[in-house]
Amino acid sequence: MSIFGVILLEQRIQRTYNFNAGPSALPLEVLEKAQKELVDFRGNGMSVMELSHRSATFEEVHNEAISRLKNLFSIPDNYEILFLQGGASLQFSMIPMNFLQSGQQAAYIMTGSWSEKAIKEAKLFGEPYEVASTKDENYNRIPSLSELNFHDNDAYVHLTSNNTIYGTQWQEFPDTGDVPLIADMSSDIMSKPVDVSKFGIIYAGAQKNLGPSGVTVVIIRKDLIEKGNQQVPTMLKYSTHSKSNSLYNTPPTFGIYMLGEVLRWVEENGGLEAIEKKNTEKAKLIYDVIDESNGFYKGHAEKDSRSLMNITFNLQSEELEKKFLAEAKARGFVGLNGHRSVGGCRASTYNAVPYEACKALADLMKEFQQANQ
Structure with missing residues (x-):
């Protein structure tokens, strides 16, 4: 073995105990595979980062990631999977921009800093209200289901499934009936099975359990896409990305490739x-x-x-x-x-x-x- 090979081996053995909150640890097997394919992806003589996002090779990568996500999460056929950018923070704005009209109410369940950021953005477009909050308890718990009293005419109900800062997580999700339930699952998506059919929208930044930062996964019910406000900028409409299979503009190609490989790793691990x-x-x-x-x-x-x-x-x-x-x-x-x-x-x-x-x-x-x- 060359000296360089010994150094690489030592680096692998001495990897740190990575408890970062995000960007977070990635599976070593995925990193090693990406390393091998970095310069020459599937015999194309190019890195996946150099491929055209319109090419058949990248389209295969893109669709493989969608398929794996659908299968692992048991996503029903009446949902669309979108790969967007801007992180959960952009979704804080896109959701009310598309689904909350002036004078209309939406319920926000306050469980931490990300809930606070989400409702702040919603106030720019309509009349969101706090249906429950544990702020007075320093967000040390999730509100009980009995504390939640929604309005039948709410545009939607929004929650954060896991709170990275305070270390709390929903153990059971509320039944909101005909009112769409929207969840920011950035920090616990793919950590356990979830009944997607209970939600109108699930969104998540990739940088916790799905891959590197730069990709945002949005799982959205198709009827909501059709109902979305069309009087918003083109890039901020869900319908734009749905019609183009998330390829309206150049997507984060390397991030999507890595996401697909992380999902493959989840499959291989049961x-x-x-x-x-x-x-x-x-x-x-x-x-x-x-x-x-x-x-x-x-x-x-x-x-x-x-x-x-x-x-x-x-x-x-x-x-x-x-x-x-x-x-x-x-x-x-x-x-x-x-x-x-x-x-x-x-x-x-x-x-x-x-x-x-x-x-x-x-x-x-x-x-x-x-x-x-």
């Missing part, structure tokens, strides 16, 4: 039921340390609202938190700092974060407690 089981096992390692620490570690989220994707916790003092984070960094852990708006610690255990990384973190937490009590 699908969403198997992924959910692994995610539950990974999160339990860390939650058990918190629960058995006699208050040395304190979880932010109420137990019945805990996220499998983002585990948020504090230590007994800021000084201890700084010491813990410094110790973790020295041991090769990345991304454990809590969000700047809330502080503390956060371990993001997305699909591609291996069990071994979560086990290593749990062991470090136990060791740190023993040494600092």
Whole structure:
């Protein structure tokens, strides 16, 4: 083996324990495949990044990703899959722009910073209201279904399925009847099975469980596309992208290729039921340390609202938190700092974060407690 080959091998063995909240860990197998295909994709003598988005080769990549998403998520035939740009943040605007008229109401369930950003944009177009909020409790839980009282004439109901900053996640979704339920699933999409038929729209930035940043997946019921306001700019209409199979303009081709490969990885690892089981096992390692620490570690989220994707916790003092984070960094852990708006610690255990990384973190937490009590 060449010296260069030895260096590459060492780099692979010494990959960090990546707990970043997003962009987050990607499956190593996917990264290695992308590395092999980077210069010459499927014998074309070009990288996938160099292919024309109108070419038959890229069209195959594009449609393969759509097909895998449909199969894994069991998406019914009356839904369209769109690959857009602008992240969830652009969807905060596109949704009310297309579906909320002046003077019309829409219900927003407030569970964190992303809900706040979403309703702020909706106020530019109509009359959104907070149907429930846990802000007074520092967003430490998801509102119970009994707290939700919608209006029959609401344009839609909007929620955030998982809250990266506060570490909370919906365990059961509300039944909104004839009112479309819209969900920002950016941080837990593809982490477990979901009944897509309960939703009018599901949208998600790719950079947590689907691939690199730059692609936004929108799963939208076809009848909503037809009902959307057509008096908005062309690029901001869902119908524009639906009619062109998301190829109205140049899409993020490399991101879509990577998304398709991540979905292939999910298939090869048993699908969403198997992924959910692994995610539950990974999160339990860390939650058990918190629960058995006699208050040395304190979880932010109420137990019945805990996220499998983002585990948020504090230590007994800021000084201890700084010491813990410094110790973790020295041991090769990345991304454990809590969000700047809330502080503390956060371990993001997305699909591609291996069990071994979560086990290593749990062991470090136990060791740190023993040494600092």
